[in-house]
Amino acid sequence: MNWLQSFKMAFKSIMSKKGRSALTMLGIIIGIASVMTIVSVVNGYNKQTMERINSMGTNRVSVYAYRQDNKNIFDGLYDYCLGMSDIIDGITPSASIWTQGGVRYGSRSSTNMEYAPQLYLGSDQYSACNNFVIEYGRDISKVDIVNYNNVCVLGARAAKLFFDYLNPLGESLSVNGVAFKVVGVYKEKDPDSDWSLDNVIVFPYTASRAINNQDIGSLSEFIIKGKDKKSLTEIVSRVDGYLSTVIPEGTGYYSVYNEGQWQDQSNEFAKTMSLVLGGIGFISLLVGGIGIMNIMLVTVTERTREIGIRRAIGAPRSAIVSQFLVEAAMICGIGGIFGIIVGFAGTLIAGKLIVNMILIPGVGVTAAAFVFSVVLGIIFGMYPAIKASALLPVVALRAE
Amino acid sequence: MLIHLENIYKIYGEGLESEVRALDGVSLDIDNGEFVAIVGSSGSGKSTLMNILGCLDSATRGEYYLAGEDVRSLTDRELSQIRNKQIGFIFQGFNLIPALSAQENVELPLIYQGISASKRKSFAEEALERVGLSDRKKHRPFEMSGGQQQRVAIARAISTKPPIIMADEPTGALDSKTGQEVIAFLRQLNKEGSTVILITHDNGIAATANRIVRISDGKIIEDRLQEVSAL
Ligand SMILES: Nc1ncnc2c1ncn2[C@@H]1O[C@H](COP(=O)(O)OP(=O)(O)OP(=O)(O)O)[C@@H](O)[C@H]1O
Ligand SMILES: [Mg+2]
Numbered sequence: 013m014n015w016l017q018s019f020k021m022a023f024k025s026i027m028s029k030k031g032r033s034a035l036t037m038l039g040i041i042i043g044i045a046s047v048m049t050i051v052s053v054v055n056g057y058n059k060q061t062m063e064r065i066n067s068m069g070t071n072r073v074s075v076y077a078y079r080q081d082n083k084n085i086f087d088g089l090y091d092y093c094l095g096m097s098d099i100i101d102g103i104t105p106s107a108s109i110w111t112q113g114g115v116r117y118g119s120r121s122s123t124n125m126e127y128a129p130q131l132y133l134g135s136d137q138y139s140a141c142n143n144f145v146i147e148y149g150r151d152i153s154k155v156d157i158v159n160y161n162n163v164c165v166l167g168a169r170a171a172k173l174f175f176d177y178l179n180p181l182g183e184s185l186s187v188n189g190v191a192f193k194v195v196g197v198y199k200e201k202d203p204d205s206d207w208s209l210d211n212v213i214v215f216p217y218t219a220s221r222a223i224n225n226q227d228i229g230s231l232s233e234f235i236i237k238g239k240d241k242k243s244l245t246e247i248v249s250r251v252d253g254y255l256s257t258v259i260p261e262g263t264g265y266y267s268v269y270n271e272g273q274w275q276d277q278s279n280e281f282a283k284t285m286s287l288v289l290g291g292i293g294f295i296s297l298l299v300g301g302i303g304i305m306n307i308m309l310v311t312v313t314e315r316t317r318e319i320g321i322r323r324a325i326g327a328p329r330s331a332i333v334s335q336f337l338v339e340a341a342m343i344c345g346i347g348g349i350f351g352i353i354v355g356f357a358g359t360l361i362a363g364k365l366i367v368n369m370i371l372i373p374g375v376g377v378t379a380a381a382f383v384f385s386v387v388l389g390i391i392f393g394m395y396p397a398i399k400a401s402a403l404l405p406v407v408a409l410r411a412e
Numbered sequence: 413m414l415i416h417l418e419n420i421y422k423i424y425g426e427g428l429e430s431e432v433r434a435l436d437g438v439s440l441d442i443d444n445g446e447f448v449a450i451v452g453s454s455g456s457g458k459s460t461l462m463n464i465l466g467c468l469d470s471a472t473r474g475e476y477y478l479a480g481e482d483v484r485s486l487t488d489r490e491l492s493q494i495r496n497k498q499i500g501f502i503f504q505g506f507n508l509i510p511a512l513s514a515q516e517n518v519e520l521p522l523i524y525q526g527i528s529a530s531k532r533k534s535f536a537e538e539a540l541e542r543v544g545l546s547d548r549k550k551h552r553p554f555e556m557s558g559g560q561q562q563r564v565a566i567a568r569a570i571s572t573k574p575p576i577i578m579a580d581e582p583t584g585a586l587d588s589k590t591g592q593e594v595i596a597f598l599r600q601l602n603k604e605g606s607t608v609i610l611i612t613h614d615n616g617i618a619a620t621a622n623r624i625v626r627i628s629d630g631k632i633i634e635d636r637l638q639e640v641s642a643l
Contacts, residue, residue: 326496
């Protein structure tokens with residue numbers, strides 16, 4: 013007997029008792045759908061987090077340091093880091109600033125924008141530390157910082173907010189009433205979110221005096237960009253050592269933190285979530301599988317006489333085994349397909365509700381879900397199928 | 413010799429107080445083309461004998477050669493092939509599969525031979541035609557009378573054109589006129605060359621056979637040839 017015949021036979025048998033088949037499938041449907049949803053949402057969320065971390069910049073060390081006497085720390089730290097250019101790519105303040113007057117260009121004002129741009133004070137290495145690349149014009153330069161130039165560079169989103177498709181280069185933005193010339197625009201790097209990393213305006217850090225009338229000594233948050241992940245530990249220990257000399261006990265506070273840990277933690281967290289939630293889904297699948305076994309056992313008992321008839325007219329044991337195996341695998345496979353459909357819907361809904369993202373299960377997850385449900389059917393159909401085939405024909409024929 | 417039984421025993425619960433010797437040392441030879449009636453009272457062991465002859469059951473002891481082959485040495489697959497190709501069974505209770513139509517029931521043995529769908533269809537139609545049920549192909553067993561169901565069962569038994577037909581009380585569930593038709597059909601098959609083994613406790617039906625084997629308490633007590641009375 014060929015496989016096509018077995019499939020036809022199994023399909024017929026499943027369709028002849030739709031209600032029971034549907035109930036049997038329910039366990040598989042719920043199990044597959046929930047595992048798929050969980051895995052897809054966690055994966056999708058983790059992928060986005062990773063992308064965000066990457067576009068913010070990887071291999072970074074963040075430094076928090078101030079002196080009670082507001083003495084300038086940054087310039088010294090900057091020079092110290094220049095001396096380590098073999099393992100350090102850049103250093104910049106990373107403070108965002110707020111101004112009462114906001115930023116204006118013509119009739120456009122940040123004070124009445126839904127998502128107003130973030131304003132940052134940076135060094136000439138701000139872009140290196142934050143994975144920005146100049147698209148038009150030029151970056152902030154050392155000269156701008158030394159000369160207290162009133163210039164700024166726009167992120168792609170901020171440029172669009174103020175200038176649409178006009179060329180912003182050479183135009184002046186009014187920041188808290190002070191005019192700043194736009195000298196450059198960064199390339200877009202984070203297109204798909206409302207709180208885009210591109211919605212920024214970066215000023216030379218010495219501009220804080222013109223904008224807020226604040227001293228450079230009040231800057232306390234800095235970012236150091238390491239060459240690679242390996243160098244971070246050394247950077248942390250050396251910067252820590254340097255700061256201990258600049259800020260002796262009792263004169264202020266400092267901390268040096270390796271951001272790479274962040275990344276690892278986020279990865280680790282996603283893995284644990286996947287395992288725990290996926291595990292729960294897996295258990296529900298096992299319960300579904302036992303349901304299949306139960307129903308198949310009932311089916312075998314009900315159809316003992318049919319098995320006897322088939323044996324009497326020439327079905328070998330293997331044909332009986334494959335008949336019931338195919339039937340179990342098919343119930344699970346069909347359940348799996350419905351489960352996948354529900355899983356797609358579940359992923360879309362859960363993605364929107366929980367992490368506010370449009371997520372779709374990947375091809376791999378989908379294929380794995382289908383294969384797994386069929387395998388589940390084969391595993392749990394095995395015992396009933398073998399049981400069905402083990403009876404002597406004469407015994408099976410005598411069954412009522 | 414087509415069938416050769418020697419000292420066949422079928423003992424249930426051997427050694428126990430409740431031991432039942434359904435067959436108690438049966439020796440029997442049946443040749444190609446014979447029409448044998450196995451008769452005996454209820455519980456005498458007729459069905460047990462047929463189940464062993466038909467490879468549906470195995471003997472507790474004794475030798476069974478079918479077409480020269482030692483049945484005891486065959487694998488499940490080989491025994492299944494014998495049931496499929498060499499023997500056509502007709503049972504008292506018809507034993508049709510209720511979920512399948514007449515046509516599908518008749519096709520079943522052919523499916524296990526791996527015959528293509530189109531050939532199966534034509535073989536099954538031919539068999540149904542022979543039993544006069546061409547107009548009931550699509551009907552399911554519960555939509556047919558007992559006589560019609562038994563004709564479907566006969567069509568199933570002959571769809572593979574087996575050399576041996578085994579019928580266990582094929583008329584037991586039928587009225588006498590329908591029963592007569594079934595017996596006439598078996599005679600016709602025998603005339604065309606099939607070996608027919610017919611089990612019955614009806615002496616009138618037994619009288620239509622060329623040879624009568626009578627058993628009682630699991631033993632053969634009579635084995636004789638006879639002139640066939642005209643039907
Ligand atoms: N599985 C079994 N366990 C124990 N005893 C059995 C079993 N099957 C049959 N028997 C016994 O074997 C004997 C022969 O049974 P069998 O079915 O061959 O009788 P039979 O001649 O076909 O009777 P009937 O005309 O009523 O069909 C009976 O006494 C029966 O009770
Ligand atoms: Mg009987």
